[in-house]
Each structure stands twice: as structure tokens, then as C-alpha cells.
């Protein structure tokens with residue numbers, strides 16, 4: 001592992017915290033303090049799809065995202081596809097940072113002092129130049145950065161130093177896989193497209209690096225074949241032991257292998273950058289495979305949808321559309337609407353991400369705001 005300059009303090013911090021302090025404190029059954037605090041206000045820029053869209057689709061296209069989305073936390077729809085907070089919201093809260101405003105949100109006094117969220121529902125890496133593909137999201141960032149620095153004298157926007165110290169998050173690829181499968185392409189054809197998707201993520205990281213970004217946090221893609229939507233739409237089902245589509249999950253794993261390898265490569269090339277790769281697939285697959293152990297049930301059934309078991313998903317009657325049915329206890333289900341996770345599942349996922357056990361290298365999420 002390349003011992004990059006900017007990671008070493010946090011490495012020490014997490015090493016101290018997890019291997020020395022935590023066992024000691026749990027022995028004494030004392031509460032575990034948050035040891036690694038941000039020394040400067042954290043600034044985060046996020047690029048992604050619906051898994052991390054905090055309202056970009058609604059702001060950008062006026063597309064309605066109806067109640068009961070948001071019911072468990074916001075008590076109204078905020079444009080997030082979930083009953084509550086997304087993983088990115090919970091990660092922001094772990095730093096005591098406010099939720100990220102969608103870049104496209106021109107109403108409601110969006111404050112961008114802690115960064116901006118460029119993620120939009122449905123986004124993929126390819127094709128390029130289509131709203132809101134990854135390269136468009138990065139171009140929006142370039143515009144945002146240029147304007148912010150022009151206006152930074154006013155003190156409310158992000159200055160050059162904060163752009164350098166910020167965390168750059170990418171959570172993309174799910175729709176690249178899903179869109180190819182939905183065009184009825186063969187598994188082999190889906191797999192053939194993976195290298196170009198990985199290259200596009202590399203382009204994004206390199207552009208952000210050239211702009212001064214040094215801290216990257218990259219999520220891999222989840223088990224696509226466990227989504228109730230995919231399970232209900234696919235005819236010839238080749239299921240794994242947990243009832244998920246084997247070919248979809250294999251493609252997701254191959255994509256993740258490519259992404260992991262890209263991160264390795266970029267770590268040795270961009271020596272002064274910290275590039276953290278997070279295995280979201282393993283976290284979500286564990287949650288689905290061991291759902292009972294974690295207090296969940298029916299991990300392959302949507303809470304909000306139509307049609308009842310086994311998947312409660314109907315493409316003509318999706319969550320929030322006329323005729324939908326919604327479960328009473330969203331906190332017991334993993335899938336909210338057949339594609340996106342419930343707040344309860346996101347809370348589980350966030351705790352696993354924050355544990356550092358799924359990260360390479362094992363940096364704490366707040367590594368970028370230390371000192």
C-alpha cells in the first residue's frame with residue numbers, strides 16, 4: 001500500500017482508535033468517544049445516481065417524486081428515492097455536516113458552503129454529454145468551482161484551499177449495468193462494456209485531480225441482481241442461494257473488480273492523492289443474505305410498490321404512482337421501492353461503511369478534514 005502523505009495521520013488515528021482504544025474501552029464498558037474530529041469544516045462533492053441523489057432530479061427536471069417517499073424521516077418528499085435518509089446523508093451527519101444540496105437546486109436558499117451534490121436519478125457514466133452523465137456532472141463541478149472562486153471574496157462560497165481539501169465522492173455504475181441488461185443484451189455483451197465504464201470513472205477522477213482534488217471516496221456498485229425490480233422483470237431466472245439473479249450479480253462483481261483495480265492503479269500513479277475504495281456490494285449482499293440476523297425480513301420484497309409477495313413490484317404501478325401499496329413497517333424491510341433501500345437499510349449500510357472494515361485503505365470517513 002502506498003503510504004501517501006495525506007493519509008498517514010488518519011491511518012494512525014484509525015489504527016489507534018480501532019485497535020487500541022476501542023478494545024480497552026469496551027473492556028471497561030465505557031462509551032466510545034468520537035476520537036477523530038474534523039479540524040476544519042468538511043466540504044464534500046458527490047457524483048452519482050439515484051443512490052445518492054438528494055433532490056437533483058426534482059430540481060433539474062421538475063420530475064415528481066411523490067409521498068410516501070420521505071415518510072420515515074423528512075415526513076414529506078424531498079426528491080430522495082427512499083422513505084428517509086440516504087447513505088450520503090448519514091455519512092454527512094457522521095461529520096456533523098448538513099445534508100448536501102443538489103447542485104441544480106436554485107430554490108429554497110441552497111447553501112453550498114459544505115459542498116454540492118451533482119448526483120441525479122438515472123445517471124450513468126456512458127453515453128457522455130447526456131444529462132446527467134458523469135462527465136456532465138464533472139463539467140457542472142468545473143463551472144461551480146470557477147464561479148465559487150470568483151465569488152469567494154464574499155465569504156459564503158468555497159475558496160481554492162477548501163476545494164483542495166474537500167472530499168470527492170463517486171457512486172456510479174449501477175445504471176450502466178442495468179441499462180445494458182434492460183436492452184436485452186447478453187451477459188457477454190454487458191461484460192464487454194465494463195472497461196469503458198471504468199475508464200469514464202478514471203477520467204472523472206483525473207479531471208478532479210487536475211483541478212486540485214486530492215481526497216477521493218469511491219463506492220462500488222451493489223448487488224444488482226437482488227433488486228426486486230430486476231427480479232420481477234427478468235423472465236429466465238438463474239437464481240443464487242439467496243434468490244438473487246446470478247448473472248446480474250456476476251456482472252456487478254466484474255465491474256467492481258475493475259473499479260478496485262483502477263483505484264489500485266490510480267493510487268500508485270497519483271501519489272499525493274488518497275483514494276478510498278468502499279465495498280458496498282459486500283455490505284448489501286451480507287444484509288440481504290443475513291437479513292434475519294440483522295432484524296430485517298423479506299429482503300427481496302419492496303415495501304412500496306404493487307402486487308404483493310414475492311417482490312411487490314409492478315413497473316406500471318411504482319411507489320407514489322396511483323394504486324401503489326406501502327408496508328406499515330418500512331424499518332423491517334431492506335428495499336423501499338424495488339430499486340432503492342429503506343432508511344433502516346441505509347442506516348445499517350452507513351454503520352458498516354463508517355466501521356472502515358469495507359474500505360481500502362482502511363481510512364476513517366473523516367480522514368480528509370483532519371488538520
Ligand SMILES: *[C@@H]1O[C@H](CO)[C@@H](O)[C@H](O)[C@H]1NC(C)=O
Pocket residue numbers: 034036037038094095096366
Ligand atoms: C460531532 O459533534 C459531536 C457532538 O458535538 C462531537 O462529539 C463529535 O466529535 C463531532 N464529530 C466530528 C466528526 O466532528
Ligand SMILES: *[C@@H]1O[C@H](CO)[C@@H](O)[C@H](O)[C@H]1NC(C)=O
Pocket residue numbers: 184
Ligand atoms: C430478449 O432476448 C430473448 C433471447 O434472445 C428473446 O427471446 C426475447 O424475445 C427478447 N426480448 C425483448 C424484449 O426483446
Ligand SMILES: *[C@@H]1O[C@H](CO)[C@@H](O)[C@H](O)[C@H]1NC(C)=O
Pocket residue numbers: 282285286287289290
Ligand atoms: C452471512 O453471515 C455469515 C456469518 O457472519 C458470514 O460468514 C457470511 O459471509 C454472510 N453472508 C454474506 C453473503 O455476506
